[in-house]
Amino acid sequence: xLKLYDCETAPSPRxxxxxxxxxxxxxxxxxxxxxxxxxxxxxFRKVNPRCTVPALETDDGVLTxxxxxxxxxxxxxxxxxxxxxxxxxxxxxxxxxxxxxxxxLMSIAHALRNSTPAMKDRALxxxxxxxxxxxxxxRGLQQIAWFFEDLNEQLxxxxxxxxxxxxxxxxxxxxxxxxxxxxxxxxxxxxxxxLEWHERMKARPNYSA
Amino acid sequence: xLKLYDCETAPSPRxxxxxxxxxxxxxxxxxxxxxxxxxxxxxFRKVNPRCTVPALETDDGVLTxxxxxxxxxxxxxxxxxxxxxxxxxxxxxxxxxxxxxxxxLMSIAHALRNSTPAMKDRALxxxxxxxxxxxxxxRGLQQIAWFFEDLNEQLxxxxxxxxxxxxxxxxxxxxxxxxxxxxxxxxxxxxxxxLEWHERMKARPNYSA
Numbered sequence: 001x002l003k004l005y006d007c008e009t010a011p012s013p014r015x016x017x018x019x020x021x022x023x024x025x026x027x028x029x030x031x032x033x034x035x036x037x038x039x040x041x042x043x044f045r046k047v048n049p050r051c052t053v054p055a056l057e058t059d060d061g062v063l064t065x066x067x068x069x070x071x072x073x074x075x076x077x078x079x080x081x082x083x084x085x086x087x088x089x090x091x092x093x094x095x096x097x098x099x100x101x102x103x104x105l106m107s108i109a110h111a112l113r114n115s116t117p118a119m120k121d122r123a124l125x126x127x128x129x130x131x132x133x134x135x136x137x138x139r140g141l142q143q144i145a146w147f148f149e150d151l152n153e154q155l156x157x158x159x160x161x162x163x164x165x166x167x168x169x170x171x172x173x174x175x176x177x178x179x180x181x182x183x184x185x186x187x188x189x190x191x192x193x194x195l196e197w198h199e200r201m202k203a204r205p206n207y208s209a
Numbered sequence: 210x211l212k213l214y215d216c217e218t219a220p221s222p223r224x225x226x227x228x229x230x231x232x233x234x235x236x237x238x239x240x241x242x243x244x245x246x247x248x249x250x251x252x253f254r255k256v257n258p259r260c261t262v263p264a265l266e267t268d269d270g271v272l273t274x275x276x277x278x279x280x281x282x283x284x285x286x287x288x289x290x291x292x293x294x295x296x297x298x299x300x301x302x303x304x305x306x307x308x309x310x311x312x313x314l315m316s317i318a319h320a321l322r323n324s325t326p327a328m329k330d331r332a333l334x335x336x337x338x339x340x341x342x343x344x345x346x347x348r349g350l351q352q353i354a355w356f357f358e359d360l361n362e363q364l365x366x367x368x369x370x371x372x373x374x375x376x377x378x379x380x381x382x383x384x385x386x387x388x389x390x391x392x393x394x395x396x397x398x399x400x401x402x403x404l405e406w407h408e409r410m411k412a413r414p415n416y417s418a
Contacts, residue, residue: 060297068304075296087284088269095277123348128355135342139332146337 002027003057005047007034011105011179013054014209015066018171021209023077027056040127051127070168082168089163096154096162096169103147104176111140111183144185147176148194155193166204174201211236212266214256216243220314220388222263223418224275227380230418232282232289236265249336260336279377291377298372305363305371305378312356313385320349320392353394356385357403364402375413383410 004020004027006013020027032038032053039051048055048064056063056072063069074083084090113123114137121129123136151173154161162169177187177198187194201207213229213236215222229236241247241262248260257264257273265272265281272278283292293299322332323346330338332345360382363370371378386396386407396403410416 060300063300063304065304065307067307068300071293071303072296072300075299084280087281090284091269091272091277091281094280095272095274098274098276124352130348130351133342133344133348136345139339139342142339143333 003030004028005030005032005044005053005055005057007032007039007053010034010053011108011175012052012066015171015175016054016056016069017209018174018206019070019073019082019168021206022082022166022171023073023080025073025077045127049127052125066172082166082171084162084165084167089165089167093162093167093169097167097172099147099150100161100169100172100176103143103150104173105179107140107143107147108176108179108183108185109140111137111144111185113137114140115183141183141185144176144180144183148180148185148187148191151176152187152191152194155197159197161197170201171206174198174207212239213237214239214241214253214262214264214266216241216248216262219243219262220317220384221261221275224380224384225263225265225278226418227383227415228279228282228291228377230415231291231375231380232286234282234286254336258336261334275381291375291380293371293374293376298374298376302371302376302378306376306381308356308359309370309378309381309385312352312359313382314388316349316352316356317385317388317392317394318349320346320353320394322346323349324392350392350394353385353389353392357389357394357396357400360385361396361400361403364406368406370406379410380415383407383416 002025004016006017006029008031032044038044039053045051048062050064052064054066054069056069058072063072070083074081084093113119114132114134119132121131123130123132158164160166160170161173180186187198211234213225215226215238217240241253247253248262254260257271259273261273263275263278265278267281272281279292283290293302322328323341323343328341330340332339332341367373369375369379370382389395396407
């Protein structure tokens with residue numbers, strides 16, 4: 001059975017949990033306590049030397065990036081496609097998932113990791129320490145606000161983030177909106193398409209996976 | 210016929226050109242002069258409001274992100290697969306392509322865009338201006354050096370970046386190594402696996418696409 005090294009409160013492994021839930025894939029769940037630094041322990045380094053979660057143990061080895069995990073699960077569990085079926089769907093999902101990662105998750109991570117006192121010298125995940133850059137935290141806040149504008153525009157024309165079907169891009173975007181609260185950024189009241197989409201996402205069973 | 214809005218000297222559209230060449234897909238090529246700011250012109254905004262290249266005009270509309278373009282072309286031109294065939298191949302290619310983007314291309318872009326005087330207030334691509342952060346340029350240089358270490362380790366065990374076959378991850382990694390020269394970062398002489406792989410990449414017809 002698949003074994004997911006997870007942290008219930010963290011945004012990256014939540015993407016994997018939501019994907020596993022949507023595809024209905026059973027797995028064993030092991031919690032890694034990021035607050036106490038368990039990801040840096042010798043024991044966890046043996047699972048994932050990159051010291052990050054998610055880490056998904058499979059028959060083909062341990063998978064550590066969400067892009068990797070999504071490609072793997074889509075190939076082995078093609079029912080409930082989450083990366084699209086037609087060429088255009090695949091393209092739009094890849095595009096919006098990428099934008100949600102780069103302009104959404106990365107911006108929030110920049111804002112959080114470069115400002116939180118508890119993350120001093122932990123401005124990037126992984127085994128190597130790196131100093132915070134306060135100006136990058138500010139830039140992150142600006143970028144996430146811009147991304148919410150663009151996402152709201154996209155959702156005016158589309159029921160889901162990448163078009164007419166629920167996809168991995170909706171999972172990533174859901175995590176973006178919820179993770180943004182950590183840095184006190186919320187969709188504006190005027191961004192009604194984004195807010196209404198988020199309510200639809202909250203109603204789905206995999207929201208609380 | 211596909212129409213590629215391109216800039217011969219820029220790293221992002223080079224990824225698209227190399228992919229089109231590897232798959233043997235004919236296309237019309239239109240050069241956009243990034244140095245004179247042609248990407249910000251009214252005419253180009255009609256093609257791509259995001260003001261970036263590559264922009265690939267297809268029967269299904271204009272595609273603007275490399276992730277989007279690769280997913281689209283792989284679906285329509287599956288001969289010469291570049292995203293893998295088995296689940297494990299797909300996973301490893303997705304992982305390494307992502308790492309090449311995040312730890313490679315992004316780091317170099319941070320180093321370049323946050324230091325070059327000509328890029329004042331253009332620290333991010335796209336239609337919105339944003340100020341440079343000099344400390345982020347330094348962090349970018351550190352990150353690209355770390356990524357070269359990891360890539361060299363990976364290439365000690367693998368002929369290609371993501372395993373036994375040439376893939377889109379090799380294209381992205383090739384562009385990483387060549388783009389790093391712009392910020393005067395080169396593989397170390399001791400990183401022989403990386404250097405030898407790069408020589409093999411230079412010998413391929415799509416290197417000069």
